[in-house]
Amino acid sequence: MLGLNFSSIFKKGGGSQLIGLDIGSYWVKVLELDLTRTDREVKGLVKKELPPEMRQGERDPKAVAEVIKACLTEGSISAKDVVIMVSGPQVFIRRITMPPMPQEELAEVIPFEATKHVSFSVEQLALDYIIVGEKEVDGVKNQDILLVAIPKDVVEQQKSIVRAAGLRPVAVTVAPMVLWKTLQLGTQKPEEKVVAMLDIGCERTTIALLNNRLLEFTRTIKVSGDEVTRSIMAVPLVKGGGEGSLRTLTYKEAEDIKQEYGFPSSTETGTTREGISLNQLSILMRPVLEKLLDEVRTSFNFYVAEFHIPRVDKIIMSGGGATLKGLREFLASELGIEVELANPFQGVEFAGGISKDDIVDIAPAFVMPFGLASWEKGDLSLLRKKAKKKDLSPAMTLIAPAGLAILLVFYLYWTTSSELANLRAELDKKVKELKSLSAISAAAITLSKKKREMQAELDSFPHALKESIDSARVLEEIRLSIPDNTRLEQIDVVHKRRKAGKKIIDIWGTAFFLDERGPSMSNFMAALEESPIFDDVRMILVEEDKSYTVNGLKFQLSCQYNPLVP
Incomplete structure (x- = not known):
């Protein structure tokens, strides 16, 4: 448990404050920012562990709300407006291209575009989007849009929790957008064009790839800090000496070992207090970290090929799992890329004159709550309400539906034309491939027949003889x-x-x-x-x-x- 309360005695003037609330599977993290000045001021931050019974399966919203209340009390956090996030496999993020149109009309069309990609109706979705630039298609400059959607019931569940804690949700966003926000607030060297943000949580890891500060690719993988901890629990221990009974490590014991010793290198010697050799500790943890490495490498390779990027220049790690000793060096060595720990508090003031050095060790774990508390009007929010229509004259009242109908017809024509053009190009490509293959089709049939004969002959041998x-x-x-x-x-x-x-x-x-x-x-x-x-x-x-x-x-x-x- 962590609780830091920064006195507001040195606060310069009044104004609005905003809370960033990260409800994880193991921790609840709260951070309050004073948003009245250009330089953000941290008023307080609290990190509180969830009870074991609340880390698995369905959670009691009231019980989670009580943990949040305890955080607010412990940190003397008085603000009421809060920004929260949702994460997991139900979050849908997609880059889409739309034809040029006014913002009001785009807002009408986007929900229908979203239903093409998810198995939910418009009424069941909470969604928002950001126009990130322009993309030329067939000589026409279209709008390049980042679309985010999630089932409304997931959002409503999170809102009910924070309301039960006495807070007012003003925005709901998603993890990749928070990482993007945090990077925008930080500093970046000109040569670091492509940056990968790697947020390692207790339950999952989020990968966000940004090119020139623009979010281009996101992925969530099921490799986490929890999996690393559980790998350590496989160690068999003996109670006492002699003929004592066998036991395994508890989750807390394994977590404490992970935090103290990290991922030992192959050259480290010695043992833990429990008698586990550091060499064995490395062996137990390596399969999980190798899996993380493989997933990161696969994501990078896909991104480089799909977006025609020469390389990923840098990795910034955040989340509680990022502080694992030895992990940064392991990834840097295996990937050949510079890896650093995130520090969202660069250029940030602290109420009460608290030194940044006092929180440097926990800085990566507070990237999410800091990014949430830095939310501004215009940033993505799944609570976004459709703009109210202006009062129209009777004539305009008749014209408006007709205009929307024309817009929808144009949109359908544009999407259909694009799809037809793609299909024609694909058909031409397949015809050419078929012609090139026709000359060797007879030989392929002969080889296929020979393969079946050889396989039948191989199957006649005992299975054990076939293993080399x-x-x-x-x-x-x-x-x-x-x-x-x-x-x-x-x-x-x-x-x-x-x-x-x-x-x-x-x-x-x-x-x-x-x-x-x-x-x-x-x-x-x-x-x-x-x-x-x-x-x-x-x-x-x-x-x-x-x-x-x-x-x-x-x-x-x-x-x-x-x-x-x-």
């Missing part, structure tokens, strides 16, 4: 790695979990109850990881087995087989 695995080498490497107190029971080649064409080997066994049983499992995993033919060693299953006269620890390990190693 050096069984003797595998058994020898396992023999050299396995501890003395561990009995090997089964080795499987898992066909359903193939990874990038590589085979996965599962190792089943039981470690018997000795003082060093828990550490011996760590050493076994570390030895397999160091073997030249195994990679990505993971603990799949660990449970106590009392079926023997001496208690045992039944386990299942999974590792990737590298057959090309000499």
